[in-house]
Amino acid sequence: MPNTGAEGGRGDLGPWIVRAYAPGDRSAVRRLALACADPRIFPACLAKHGEWMADLLTRYSTDFEPGMSFVAVDSRGAVIGYALGCQSTARRNRTMLLRILPRIVLRALFSGVLFSCPWVSLAAGGMRSWRAGRRSEGALRGLALAHFHVGVAEGARGRGVGRALLERFEAEAGRSGGSGIRASVLAPNPTGQAFFARNGFLELAQMDAYLPGRRSPVRVILLGKSIGVSASEHAEEESTA
Numbered sequence: 001m002p003n004t005g006a007e008g009g010r011g012d013l014g015p016w017i018v019r020a021y022a023p024g025d026r027s028a029v030r031r032l033a034l035a036c037a038d039p040r041i042f043p044a045c046l047a048k049h050g051e052w053m054a055d056l057l058t059r060y061s062t063d064f065e066p067g068m069s070f071v072a073v074d075s076r077g078a079v080i081g082y083a084l085g086c087q088s089t090a091r092r093n094r095t096m097l098l099r100i101l102p103r104i105v106l107r108a109l110f111s112g113v114l115f116s117c118p119w120v121s122l123a124a125g126g127m128r129s130w131r132a133g134r135r136s137e138g139a140l141r142g143l144a145l146a147h148f149h150v151g152v153a154e155g156a157r158g159r160g161v162g163r164a165l166l167e168r169f170e171a172e173a174g175r176s177g178g179s180g181i182r183a184s185v186l187a188p189n190p191t192g193q194a195f196f197a198r199n200g201f202l203e204l205a206q207m208d209a210y211l212p213g214r215r216s217p218v219r220v221i222l223l224g225k226s227i228g229v230s231a232s233e234h235a236e237e238e239s240t241a
């Protein structure tokens with residue numbers, strides 16, 4: 001498959017490109033998604049089961065809607081960033097519930113983890129987060145927003161890789177008829193918040209997520225941006241204003 005991504009390359013990273021996701025990128029994307037994820041979202045009892053967490057973070061996009069996935073690769077072909085997404089959050093949630101979560105639960109049942117994890121409190125937290133998510137969805141009802149999730153390898157950050165991935169994703173979402181993009185970020189993630197603010201996202205709503213092993217909820221900020229002004233145009237406008 002030809003590389004159709006934009007040329008990148010700033011600083012000491014060397015040349016890199018953004019291109020469409022291909023099935024051969026799957027393992028690298030899963031590894032990178034685990035490395036980029038906030039450790040607070042992982043239950044300690046599942047520390048040895050990164051595969052399941054990778055399923056939660058990436059499997060919908062890589063296996064069910066790969067057309068909305070992109071990778072940034074360096075000159076050796078190593079994946080240094082990914083953008084994963086979907087056109088419809090409702091469809092993604094349905095697939096998670098019916099196809100992805102049951103497989104994880106079954107594997108947990110047969111692996112003995114059943115007895116080392118506080119499943120009741122994990123499930124209760126999951127249900128509370130799910131309900132909070134449904135309430136906050138009210139603010140987004142009626143908007144055709146593609147869902148965007150991004151991660152860049154630590155050593156490649158701050159060089160425009162995240163923005164290039166966002167621009168590629170945005171172009172695809174626009175081609176597929178979407179009117180905007182949505183994303184979510186934990187309130188205690190200032191880098192993520194700065195990234196989205198700089199690229200034209202506005203806050204749409206907030207919700208509480210009940211993360212594993214935490215008594216108090218963590219605030220999640222739901223963000224949105226309409227398709228039209230590209231991320232780099234927006235950043236340029238901001239810096240000259």
Ligand SMILES: CC(C)(COP(=O)(O)OP(=O)(O)OC[C@H]1O[C@@H](n2cnc3c(N)ncnc32)[C@H](O)[C@@H]1OP(=O)(O)O)[C@@H](O)C(=O)NCCC(=O)NCCS
Nearest residue numbers: 036150151152157158159160161162163191192194195198
């Ligand atoms: C958020 C993340 C994707 C940014 O990727 P990146 O390649 O470093 O971002 P870019 O270099 O394209 O930066 C784009 C803009 O974001 C802002 N930004 C990026 N990193 C920042 C930081 N550490 N502090 C403040 N602003 C930052 C800058 O304003 C930058 O624009 P500028 O260079 O014109 O000033 C990356 O830090 C990451 O993978 N974090 C972990 C995963 C995550 O938090 N994902 C977001 C939730 S889905």
